[in-house]
Amino acid sequence: MPELPEVEQVARELREVLVGRRLDGLLHAHPDVLRYGVGLGPASFAGRSFAGIGRRGKLLLFDLGDRLVLTVHLRMTGRLSVEPSAAERPAHCHLVWALGDDEELRFSDARRFGRAQLLRRAELEADTFLRRLGPEPLDVELADMRQRLRRRRGTLKGALLDQSLVAGLGNIYVDEILHVARLHPRLVAATLREDEAVRLREAMRQILEAAIAAGGSTIRNYRRPSGELGGFQASHQVFGRAGEACRGCGGPVVKIVVVGRGTYLCPACQPKRRRKIPSMRRVRASAGKRT
DNA sequence: TCTAACCTGATC
């Protein structure tokens, strides 16, 4: 469910609420959901406090001080929230920490795909998931991105979904980015030209910044820690809009399957290979509109 | 590089 903008929103909200706050201990944990580094266990949480909260790709990083880090990956349906201890726990609440002041940090996850790990910093640095992540899409250098794409034999969409190419994009934002960049998801990644790579990188920045500013996208499950929905779904140009009119050219948005994922695009604006395309210079303007 | 698998719930 959550991609970079949603995870960034979660990190920001929790940072406001949790940093500087003490962690009294772990009250409840599903054994499949929370794993521990060497020598660590449920008792390791007691007496710690939140020194900082960061994000790398779609992974949340809670700095608990004393070289201890809690990582949380929300996967598809994971959700973090801070609630009064007296409030009824949500369904599928798999992790609960006591925060003091009669509040709890809770992780709930219907599909139970999400994972948390308590690690020492040295173990975190050796963590294979973290080590395999590519650069942040908002920071990646154009030359670096081109080089990474050139090594790919598969589709452009598949490459962008691979977290080792760039870290944090998922199914929604890849489709939105490719639409703004006017690139077909099935283009062979390695064949991307300079001008196409420039458009791609610019579209990444534009879409991700707008999505972060809007608090992410809510399609079905995603909720901010505050309980609010994201706002960026209203600005989606193609995702979830099969059969509707493209906001750029008026033609129909279609849904296809690419690398096994439902994929939305406007075939007129995103031709498989170059051809005259309708003026799409102003996708940016319509991207900001509320519909 | 693709598919199946991990789980459950919502929707067709």
Add this chain to the structure above:
DNA sequence: GATCAGGTTAGA
């Protein structure tokens, strides 16, 4: 009842 879902990964 069958299919699909915003993620990742083991295995073919």
